[in-house]
Amino acid sequence: MSCMHVDCRWGSYGEWSECDGCSRTKVRTRHVEVYAQFGGAPCSGEATQHTAMCLKERMSPGNRLQSLVCNGDQDCEDGLDERNCDGDNSQYSCDLNKTPPNSGVTGRGYNVLTGKLRAGVINTLSFGGQCRKVFSGDHQDSYRLPQNILRYNFEVTVENEDSDESYDSSWSYMQHIQANALVGHDRRSFHKELTDNKNKVELAQFQNSAPQYLTLAEGFWKALSSLPYTYDYSAYRQLFERYGTHYLSEGKLGGEYQGLLELDRQALDSTRNKVNNMPIKVKVFGGDTALTGALTLLDLDNPEANGENYDNWASSVKDFPEVIDMKLRPLYELVKEVQCAGLKKVHLKRALEEYLSEEHPCHCGPCQNNGKPLLTGSECHCACRPGTSGHACEQGAVIGEQPGVIDGSWTCWSSWGTCIGSKKTRTRRCENPAPRNGQHCIGEWSEVKPCEDPDIRYLQTMEPQCFDLPVTPPKTCGAPPNLRNGYIENPRDFYLVGNTVQYSCIDGYYLIGGAVAQCTETQKWRTESPVCKSATCGFPLLNSDIIATPIEAAYQIGHRVSLSCPAGSVLYAEEVSEIMCSPSLQWSPSPASAHCKAGPTPPPGLKCKPWENLCARLGSSRTRELSLCQLGALRCLGRSFELATDCDGPQELSLSCEDCKPGTVCQESKCVSERVRLPDRLRPLCTKTSDDSVAKTMTECEVGARRCANEQVHVVGIEACPE
Known part of the structure; x- marks a missing residue:
């Protein structure tokens, strides 16, 4: 059975919109009257048409951000809020203006029909007079959060393992993703297995504030100001085309690699040819675009090269992050701070419903053999079930099903009818196609809503001037x-x-x-x-070689920070190895004098066993015997010590115990050096290096040394592990 090609056909243009105050143009829109299907030609040209320049007064932000003037931050994107200020930085809100890397993308709009980010709708450079900081351990730097970001976490996670998902056919893959992934797929054989590999590199996670706390981007605010007070779909549709249908409520910054590998079992079985280079359909978000080309070809004889190509791309994500795993909110939630904002929000909500319905598959004719229609732009395609093929899935028969079975599908919703008893109705029919020995359509065939929108009734009270009502608006x-x-x-x-x-x-x-x-x-x-x-201390000002632990953007009163040095060096000033945030919001003692110096090397000829004591000088003059574990702990903490020659035993320091100094003890009425002895046998501990590892017996000293080397060692028992 053959099918007739259906070519796309435009409908007539609607009326011209009012003059847009930003672009100074008028616009009108036309809809697709018949969508292309079964191999027919798609529509050419655009859905919208613009006029030449028209005259209308441009919009001005006015006093929208008046309370943020001269606070040291350029809350207006044009910088006018900080112009003509007297230069007194005592009124500045913060000492930091650097925002997290690529955080500007958190304010972009998003079009759910195209799956692409659009122009900015949120001002990501406005701080709203707030000084909120976040620290990145990966960048070793602090950043200031713009007002739009409620939460921002620097947490790097990498999913390098392929999350393989296999599908027996293109149909099962389409059913899984519920999207038009097979647009343009014209292969006739459906004896295929599809493997979907996904890999993600996450650098940070963010959450935007609620819409009432968000500052609008200047361009988006002007576009809202220019929208007409009466419903005009052409003008409101133009807003969606430029700024998208939704905005980002939260998401992750990083990169994502999706590879779709299609194998034709029938062809491989019949030819039995060996394939070395296999093309793969990829979607890549984030990373260096110059490196994505190498990911589109899979070399089966050189898996190391495949892995290297992926590693190169993954390494570039930190320099070119994009938004992945986003959550969206409708754009009309951001309509505010303009004249008749409430009325325009109602109109934009209505326009969004009409805009999304333009690409609903109900506009397509039915596919044969229970194929699923998919609509992109002005062109319909049929996703065919296993065993069938062709533009309308007219060839073959569905595997495992009785022939002639047809499942029902809905037509598009009708327009809303006239008001009857303060209500109006719209309907749809289950005849696209009508069911025959198959499933009936799921859902209601009609919808009812009030003729008068309750939001409009409220707005007529609050914004009567927007409806030309002879009512004095409330103060x-x-x-x-x-x-x-x-x-x-x-x-x-x-x-x-x-x-x-x-x-x-x-x-x-x-x-x-x-x-x-x-x-x-x-x-x-x-x-x-x-x-x-x-009520907090900022990050302490330290010399570049000092290591602070823990690292935070701000510290509460009473919080302590340990100071240490890199391997091979020690703190010069031991008295500032730990500092505290005092009630005066200053660090005590001051860390200004803390710096690192080269660590001592053991004297030649020193041959001590791990269980023996060592003689060390602490500070400038004190000499004590310490165990190897104790010296290791001191080194971890950045404490300064020098190894002396082997200690033969307690040394007599004085003939009387009246003035024994620290580090000495009274022994037989004499002050002698304090000797610290280890027990005859080091205490055994039962440990694990990970949750799924086998328990292993270690000494206290070994556990301490491993932890000092940043190894994960968990003590599961204070005795030796059972044999």
Whole structure:
């Protein structure tokens, strides 16, 4: 059975939109009337058409960020908020402006139909007067978080092992991913096995704040300002084309490699030819684009080269990270800070539903043999079940099923009908195709909703000027004043006279002054001068060779930090081997004098066994006998010591015990050097080096030495392991 080619056909253009204040153009849109299918020609040209220049006053941000003026941060992307300031940096919000690597991508829009990032919708360079820092151990540097990022973790994870997923056919693969992965797939044989390999390199994880706390990107804000107050699909569709349908609520920065390898069993069995180089369909996110070409070919005779190509790409991800594993929220949630924002949000929500329906497969005609229609752009394709092929899956028969069985599928939803009794209805039919001895359509055939949107009814009260209603709008205040290093709890779109807001401080700061601000009759905010004061110490200023443990972006009062030196060197000033964040938010003692010097080498001829004591000078003059384990612990801590010659035994230091110095003991009325002896037998411990390893007996000294070398050793018992 053959099928007729169906060519794509455009519908008529709609009306011209109002003049856009940003682009100064008008736009009109046309829809696809008939989608291409069964090998027909797709539509040429674009869905939208623009006019020449039209005149309309450009939008100005006005006082949108007035409370952030002259705070040292360029919260406006054009820098106007810091222009003509007096240069007094005492009002600056923070001493750091460097944001995490490639954090600007967290503010991009995303189009779910194309699967691509679009222009920025969130201002990722605005800090909102907050000084929030995060430390990267990988970069050994601190970064300042922009206001849009609620949480940002530097945590590197690499999944190098292939997560192989095999499928018996293209149909089963398509069913698994529920997407149009087979667009353009025109092979006639479906005796194939598909293997899907996925590898990820994660560098950081982020979460954006709730939409009411996000600062809009300047271009996106202007585009919202230019949207018409009446519903015009052409104008609202243009916003989706440029900025996407959704924004990122959270995700991971890194890279991802997906390889789809397709094997034709029938062809391989019939020819029995050996294939050395096998092409592989890949999707690569992140990493150096110059290295992705080598990932598209699999050399079966040289697996080492395949692994090297992957390693080269994975190593480049840290310099070229992209967003992977993202979670999305609809773009209309960000409509705010513009005239008639509530009304435009309702219109944008309606336009999104219409925009997404443009590429719904219900526009396609039915495929034969229960194939699944897939729609991309203006072209429909059929994903065929195993045993069938052809543009309409008209060739062959489904393996393991009775012939002539047809499962039902829905048509597209109709337009909303006229209002009857304050409600309106839309319907769809189960006849695309109609079921025959197969499954019926799942879901409801009709939907009902109120004629008057409850959101519109509320907005007519709050924004009557947007509906040309002869009603005086209620008195409101603008956005509350910004609190440096603080925020407003549960911000709203409207603040009526008499409304109050509650201030809080970010982590590491505490509030002084009144926490409440009120919208007064004069439509201005009355505050009680709230101030957020720091309650943490910053990272200590150290010489470049000093190692601090633990490393944090900020430290609470009472937190301690150990100072040490790299291998082969020791601390010069032992008295500052540990510092503490004091109540004055200063480090005590000051770490300024701490620096490293070359460590001593053992004197020649020193031949001590691990269980014997060594003679060492601590500091400038003290001499003590220490065990090898004790010296190892001192070295781990960066303590300074010098190995002396072998100690023969306690030395007499004085004839009286009246003035015994530290490091000496009274013995037979005399002060002698203190001798520290090990027990006759080192204590055995039962240990494991990992959760699934075999338990092994080690001495205390060996456990300490391994931990000192950063090995993971877990003590599971204080006795020797059972035989």
